[in-house]
Amino acid sequence: MTKVADVLDALEGVRDPELDQTLVELGFVTDVAVEGATVAVRLRLPTYFCAPNFAYLMVVDARRAVETLDGVEVARIALEDHFTAEEINAAVGRDAGFTEAFPGEAQAELHDLRALFQHKALIARQGRLCDELLAAGRGEEDLVTLRLHELPAGADADRCRELRHELGLGADPEGPAFVTGNGTPLTVADVPRFLRFARLVARSLEGNAGLCRGLLKTRYDLTDP
Amino acid sequence: MYESKGRKYFVVDGHVHFWDASPENQANKYGEGFINCFYDYHKNLSPEEYVWPLEKYQKYTEDDLIHDLFEIGYVDKAIFQPTYLKDFYVKGFNTTEDNGALVRKYPDKLITNGAFDPRHGEEGLKVLEALVREWGLKGVKLYTAEWYGSSKGWKLNEYWSYRYLEKCEELGVKNIHVHKGPTIWPLNRDAFDVHDVDHAASHFPELNFIVEHCGLPRLEDFCWIATQEPNVYGGLAVVMPFIHSRPKYFGQVVGELLYWIGEDRITFASDYAIWQPNWLIEKFVDFQIPEDMQSELGTISDDQKAKILGLNLARLYGFEVPPEMQVKGQEEGAIGSDPLSVA
Numbered sequence: 001m002t003k004v005a006d007v008l009d010a011l012e013g014v015r016d017p018e019l020d021q022t023l024v025e026l027g028f029v030t031d032v033a034v035e036g037a038t039v040a041v042r043l044r045l046p047t048y049f050c051a052p053n054f055a056y057l058m059v060v061d062a063r064r065a066v067e068t069l070d071g072v073e074v075a076r077i078a079l080e081d082h083f084t085a086e087e088i089n090a091a092v093g094r095d096a097g098f099t100e101a102f103p104g105e106a107q108a109e110l111h112d113l114r115a116l117f118q119h120k121a122l123i124a125r126q127g128r129l130c131d132e133l134l135a136a137g138r139g140e141e142d143l144v145t146l147r148l149h150e151l152p153a154g155a156d157a158d159r160c161r162e163l164r165h166e167l168g169l170g171a172d173p174e175g176p177a178f179v180t181g182n183g184t185p186l187t188v189a190d191v192p193r194f195l196r197f198a199r200l201v202a203r204s205l206e207g208n209a210g211l212c213r214g215l216l217k218t219r220y221d222l223t224d225p
Numbered sequence: 226m227y228e229s230k231g232r233k234y235f236v237v238d239g240h241v242h243f244w245d246a247s248p249e250n251q252a253n254k255y256g257e258g259f260i261n262c263f264y265d266y267h268k269n270l271s272p273e274e275y276v277w278p279l280e281k282y283q284k285y286t287e288d289d290l291i292h293d294l295f296e297i298g299y300v301d302k303a304i305f306q307p308t309y310l311k312d313f314y315v316k317g318f319n320t321t322e323d324n325g326a327l328v329r330k331y332p333d334k335l336i337t338n339g340a341f342d343p344r345h346g347e348e349g350l351k352v353l354e355a356l357v358r359e360w361g362l363k364g365v366k367l368y369t370a371e372w373y374g375s376s377k378g379w380k381l382n383e384y385w386s387y388r389y390l391e392k393c394e395e396l397g398v399k400n401i402h403v404h405k406g407p408t409i410w411p412l413n414r415d416a417f418d419v420h421d422v423d424h425a426a427s428h429f430p431e432l433n434f435i436v437e438h439c440g441l442p443r444l445e446d447f448c449w450i451a452t453q454e455p456n457v458y459g460g461l462a463v464v465m466p467f468i469h470s471r472p473k474y475f476g477q478v479v480g481e482l483l484y485w486i487g488e489d490r491i492t493f494a495s496d497y498a499i500w501q502p503n504w505l506i507e508k509f510v511d512f513q514i515p516e517d518m519q520s521e522l523g524t525i526s527d528d529q530k531a532k533i534l535g536l537n538l539a540r541l542y543g544f545e546v547p548p549e550m551q552v553k554g555q556e557e558g559a560i561g562s563d564p565l566s567v568a
Contacts, residue, residue, distance in 0.1 A: 018442075047265065048258035051407040051416055083258055098413060104375060107411040116415065120445070197445070199521075200485075203477045204444040210471060211442070218269040 002071045007032045007039055010065040017114055018054045019209045020121035020159070023062065026209070027216055030080070037073035039066050044080050046215035052084040053110055056101060059092045115167060119181055122163040124205045125156045126178050127198025132156075140191045149173035226550070227299035227534070229510045234531050235550040237538035238294065238303040238502050240402070240437060240462040240494035243327060244319040247284040255372075256313035267499050270466035275501050285498055287327060294497060295334055299506050301535065302544050303497075305337040306366035306402055306437075312373065325360050336542070338364040338402065341393075343385035344373045350392055357396045363542055365398055366437075370406025370416060378409035378416060382424035390429050400541050401425075402460065404437040417443045423450040426457050433541055435492060438463035439482060448485035458541075459486055461533070462494035465505045468512060476514045480522025488529040492538045506534065528552045 011032075014023050023029050023043065031042040041062055045055060059077045066075035077092060079085045084102075091101030099106045130143055132152055148164075148171065151157035165171040169183035176185035178194075186194060216222065227234045246260035264282050277285075294300045305324035309317045317323070324337035339362040341353045356362065370378045380386065381403065393401065409416035419440045426434045439459040440447025451457040459482055467475040482491050493509075495502035510530060514522050531552050539546050 047262045047407075049262050049407045052412055053415075083255060102412050105377060105411065106413045108413045110413055113413060113415055196484075197449075200448060200481055201445045203474070203481065204442070207444070207467075207471075207474050207478070208442040210474060214269045214470070215265050218265045 002034050002037075002039065002069055004032045004034055006069055007034065007041065007066055010069055011041070011062060014058065014061045014065050016054065016212075017057050017061075017117045018051075019205060019212060020117070020124070021209055023058060026213065027222070028058070037071060038076065039069075039072050039074070040076045040078065041066060042078050042080055044216070044220070045082055046212040046219060048081060048083055050082065052088065052102070053098065053106075053113055055079060055082060055084065056088050056092070056098050057110055057114060059088050063092055118163050118167050120201055120205065122160060122167065122169075123181070123198045124202035125160050125163070127195065127202045129156050129160065130178065130195055130198065141188060143178055143191060144176075144186050144188050146177035147173065148175045148177050151177050226301055227506050227510060229507075232527060232531075233547075233550050234299075234506075234510065235535040235539060235546045236300050236302075236502070236506060237493065237535040237542070237544065238300045238495050238497065239435070239460055239492045239538050240306045241290075241294065241303045241497040242308065242319050242499075243287070243290055243305065243324055244308070244498070245284050245316065245323075246282075246314065246318060250284075250314045250316055252313055252315050256310070259310065259313050259318075263499060266463075270470050271500055272469055272504055275504060277498070282498065287330075290327070290497070291331065291334075293501050293503075295331075298502055300334075300502050302539070302542075303335050304364070304538070304542070305335065306404070307338060307340045308366065308368055308404075309340060309342075310368075310371065312371075321356055321360060321362075328360070336363070338362060338366050338400070339398070340366050340368070341389045342371060342373060343379055343383060343389050344376060346385060350389065353389065353392055354396065357398055362396075362398050364400030364402060364435075365393060366402040366404060368404045368406060369421075370404075370408045372408070376410045377412060378406070380409070381421040382428075386425065387428065390425060390432065394429060394431060399431070400433050400435060401429075402435045402437055405440070405443075415443075417446075419443055419446050419450060422457065423454060426450075426454040430456055432456065433458060435460045435541075437494075439478070444478060444481065448481060451490070452485045457486070458490045458492055458537070460492050460494050462496035463499075465493070465495065465509070466500045468505065468508045472512075473515055473518075475512075476518055477522070479512075479525060480514050480518060483523065483525065483529070488532050489537060491533045492541075493534045509534065 011024050011029055012022055016026055028043050030044050033040045059079050062077045063075050079088055087101050098110050129151055161171050169179055178186040227236055251257050260283055264279055268276055294303050307319050307321045307324055309320055311317050321337055321339045328335045328337050337360055339356045341349060403422055405417045407416050422434055422436055433456050435458040436447055437460045441463055464478055495505055514524050536552060
């Protein structure tokens, strides 16, 4: 039988697409209940007005992650305290896409939006890895010759590989460790500009995640863990 | 005016409100949700002693505003940025008329901007013209996430937006404050994306585009476009309060802004009553980029702070600044710094 812990494990793979952090670590999962083959998950967000497109992606991704577990027949995801909770929950519940959830208000599904933020996440993580290597004494030329499997082990490297796979940018371990937005290997001439922009994106994402955590804490009167 | 260590700073608060979000004025659950969301920003990022009870936050008085900005406040000039939200609030959240009434009582302290919504079409152009004539507007505040009927937002690079911006140009309304929010039409797009500002700024080089909260949560997109468009400015509303709760992040943002757009295109704002200007100003004048970040991000000088706190907006709005509070080189009125080549 499916256990709550299995569901939480599955949810570990579900991220806020805008922040590139998991729903669990962000504190967005408030409850998991298992009853036979039915799993119910409750989600919350930092504000009533968080963007509906990202909210939809989190709900639908949570459903996909939970329903693939062995022994689960029904996965019910309930987003709460959000201005479009009703539309999103109903649409995801009946397996409808984003355009069906918001008829007349959306023109397309959310592949492009998701890919845009996967690109941002990749550049941010690459930026952090570059800085880690430079701080460890490697030179800018090394950033260009390094192979993907040689990245310093850790969450950033793992996620870089995942993102490159998801974006179709090549995740061959022997491939270049760092790539630009369209997947071409980083060159020495690119490095200063690449680093400058990657740091900006990393700071932006980290800053946004910090704000979201703060607002969630205030909204639900949470104390620090 | 704020004085510190023998130096006097001329202060322009580029973004203040006089709103009514009381339950009587809330039109629906969205109006309630909107002010609650604002309140969480206020509570989360203000020093404890500056947090108001929700009832006061929903509707404060004229006396509160004058007291906080000017009596105990260091602000020399404050600019109202009206936000109508007529789908959320019966009489609107704060309109040009509401603000204008206060401006008539305190004309040497307050000015108001207007607003337009391109979805109002031909009729709205006439309304804008009348608004500009009545209130002598020098700027407008645009909220692209404003709901209107079945639409949840709009972009600047659309036919009707350009018609309105042409009208602004014709009427001498030069300062276009752009404020992004969480919704847009179509909803599948990133509502916070500021690339539409890029197009509009290229198309209207005589207008100044002040992007509120420096594009947050899309600081990276904002810096990328602003560095290439000399008429794009970064307004510090919402950025400022991080100086208290997350000073390291504030240092990063200011350092990045100085690098990408420079000291002449960054403008101070409190977003009153979300935050009160005094503590922001006091902390900003004492602020320095943290030492461990200086090798990359540099430092900030008192002259740069003076420009950000008031001189830049004084230039855009034509406010007179006492000579002793000017910064050398500022009088020439050069607009913008050179765009950095990043392409």
